[in-house]
Amino acid sequence: xxxxxxxxxxxxxxxxxxxxxxxxxxxxxxxxxxxxxxxxxxxxxxxxxxxxxxxxxxxxxxxxxxxxxxxxxxxxxxxxxxxxxxxxxxxxxxxxxxxxxxxxxxxxxxxxxxxxxxxx
Amino acid sequence: xxxxxxxxxxxxxxxxxxxxxxxxxxxxxxxxxxxxxxxxxxxxxxxxxxxxxxxxxxxxxxxxxxxxxxxxxxxxxxxxxxxxxxxxxxxxxxxxxxxxxxxxxxxxxxxxxxxxxxxx
DNA sequence: AACATAAATGCAGATGCATGCATATTTATA
DNA sequence: TATAAATATGCATGCATCTGCATTTATGTT
Numbered sequence: 001x002x003x004x005x006x007x008x009x010x011x012x013x014x015x016x017x018x019x020x021x022x023x024x025x026x027x028x029x030x031x032x033x034x035x036x037x038x039x040x041x042x043x044x045x046x047x048x049x050x051x052x053x054x055x056x057x058x059x060x061x062x063x064x065x066x067x068x069x070x071x072x073x074x075x076x077x078x079x080x081x082x083x084x085x086x087x088x089x090x091x092x093x094x095x096x097x098x099x100x101x102x103x104x105x106x107x108x109x110x111x112x113x114x115x116x117x118x119x120x
Numbered sequence: 121x122x123x124x125x126x127x128x129x130x131x132x133x134x135x136x137x138x139x140x141x142x143x144x145x146x147x148x149x150x151x152x153x154x155x156x157x158x159x160x161x162x163x164x165x166x167x168x169x170x171x172x173x174x175x176x177x178x179x180x181x182x183x184x185x186x187x188x189x190x191x192x193x194x195x196x197x198x199x200x201x202x203x204x205x206x207x208x209x210x211x212x213x214x215x216x217x218x219x220x221x222x223x224x225x226x227x228x229x230x231x232x233x234x235x236x237x238x239x240x
Numbered sequence: 241a242a243c244a245t246a247a248a249t250g251c252a253g254a255t256g257c258a259t260g261c262a263t264a265t266t267t268a269t270a
Numbered sequence: 271t272a273t274a275a276a277t278a279t280g281c282a283t284g285c286a287t288c289t290g291c292a293t294t295t296a297t298g299t300t
Contacts, residue, residue: 004234092246
């Protein structure tokens with residue numbers, strides 16, 4: 001007879017441990033948070049190299065308000081990685097674009113992420 | 121060629137989705153949070169049916185301060201599930217014990233948790 | 241005009257870090 | 271040996287951060 005709670009706990013702990021390791025190393029070695037890395041990652045694979053805040057939110061899995069603030073923090077902290085411009089066809093929306101230095105940061109961070117995640 | 125970031129993201133999203141579902145259902149149907157369930161779970165499998173705050177913290181994976189506050193909230197919200205008594209041999213420490221009604225709550229919650237986790 | 245949508249913001253909850261406080265344990269020394 | 275000083279440990283608390291929910295504001299759509 002197996003213990004489902006215990007199995008669940010084991011998986012949860014493993015995931016949490018991995019997550020913390022990844023986040024710590026990324027901050028130490030690349031000076032960006034995991035969410036910030038995700039932003040760069042999704043912006044870069046997007047067709048236009050820019051996304052609506054709304055769409056980024058769905059990919060990253062944050063609430064709308066958390067996403068809005070996350071981008072604000074990211075701009076304040078490292079203003080050169082992304083850039084914000086308003087959407088001409090719908091003036092309610094904004095676009096977040098990845099810059100050249102954002103792209104370079106993504107590439108260096110991705111090496112770190114890959115090297116860590118490979119071992120999970 | 122595989123994309124490690126994308127694989128990691130997929131796993132992360134799956135885990136997050138599961139976690140949110142479990143927590144939501146547990147609150148709805150049993151009126152306790154997942155962390156509160158874990159507290160009851162670990163207290164019940166402990167030999168003495170009580171644990172030091174310190175040891176609970178290690179099992180549950182919260183910081184010491186978060187654990188301290190979590191137990192406080194739990195006492196205030198549902199004072200009958202657990203009880204706190206001071207440790208006679210070391211007056212710095214406290215013991216958290218599970219009560220009879222805590223045990224009953226654990227059993228009913230465990231049914232819910234198991235039924236959900238089984239599907240993950 | 242009424243309703244829908246994108247983003248910003250006020251607010252409250254949960255967390256971690258740093259620190260404080262009380263108590264235990266170890267070490268130094270009279 | 272006795273005891274004073276230094277250090278370690280268990281928990282609580284102040285504070286800052288990040289989050290989600292509810293609401294607001296500006297703009298679009300019907």
